[in-house]
């Protein structure tokens with residue numbers, strides 16, 4: 001197996017990261033600094049016929065399931081799907097339109113790739129009707145959090161993001177994920193944010209643990225390099241191995257993921273839910289424990305979460321919401337994020353505490369997850 005001997009060099013299509021300190025990937029405000037700056041106004045927006053009750057961008061992109069999409073307008077987010085740089089925005093009637101910045105492919109094909117990523121085959125409003133019928137708390141929250149959809153991300157991209165996420169907050173995770181992303185092929189700049197295709201496993205293997213440590217990854221540096229090595233050692237290829245987990249039952253997928261360095265049950269459940277079609281995967285941490293013991297298993301309220309109890313929490317969610325329980329968990333999880341909690345009537349808060357200050361929707365959240 002190739003070892004990490006090559007220094008990280010950016011190919012011609014990938015401008016080197018800015019000389020700002022490690023992990024600071026700031027928007028570039030001046031288009032002169034970046035001649036490739038993409039001007040959104042000059043591009044076409046294609047209506048997608050997706051209503052905001054099926055997909056509400058501010059509740060889907062900056063709420064802890066991906067850290068690669070950037071807010072590039074009041075109701076507009078930009079990110080990369082495969083090799084396509086895409087902006088999505090809400091039109092005046094709430095529906096979604098897309099702008100494909102870099103695509104040379106047929107519009108029909110790119111739309112299919114985007115629809116796959118957006119999981120459009122699953123009807124959110126139908127799911128929520130069922131969840132609301134079986135849970136009065138869900139029914140109370142749903143009107144405030146409509147369109148909070150679960151994405152179907154690329155498994156490698158999702159895995160690396162969630163290894164970065166352990167014991168971390170959204171701002172810092174985003175900085176780490178930006179650093180890793182900048183190793184991929186540069187696709188363009190939108191509203192000062194530079195976008196890259198997610199790096200391949202081979203490309204990721206060029207970065208050493210030491211380089212990641214210097215860049216501020218701390219102990220997660222070794223998890224990333226070792227997981228990359230473990231994936232590259234898989235017969236048939238690591239990307240193929242990850243994709244094959246989509247066909248396994250949930251427990252087998254979780255067991256397989258947790259063999260990777262830095263992947264515990266929570267990271268595995270996030271990867272399973274957000275990239276592997278495991279719709280009843282339930283990420284469990286202290287926040288989710290709080291939700292579960294308040295609303296689903298009150299008999300365990302006041303006790304401490306131990307690894308043995310993870311299964312109890314997952315069972316409680318699946319018992320209540322069924323085979324798409326992970327989608328219900330996502331709404332309940334989002335309702336606890338300080339940015340969203342501030343927008344809810346306090347009667348709906350899980351924990352009675354001081355009302356969080358009302359953030360502007362356009363601001364990035366700094367939230368522990």
Ligand SMILES: Nc1nc2[nH]c(O)nc2c(=O)[nH]1
Nearest residue numbers: 064065165283329330333369
């Ligand atoms: N829907 C959820 N998103 C998450 N992100 C993160 O880090 N944890 C969670 C989670 O439990 N649910």
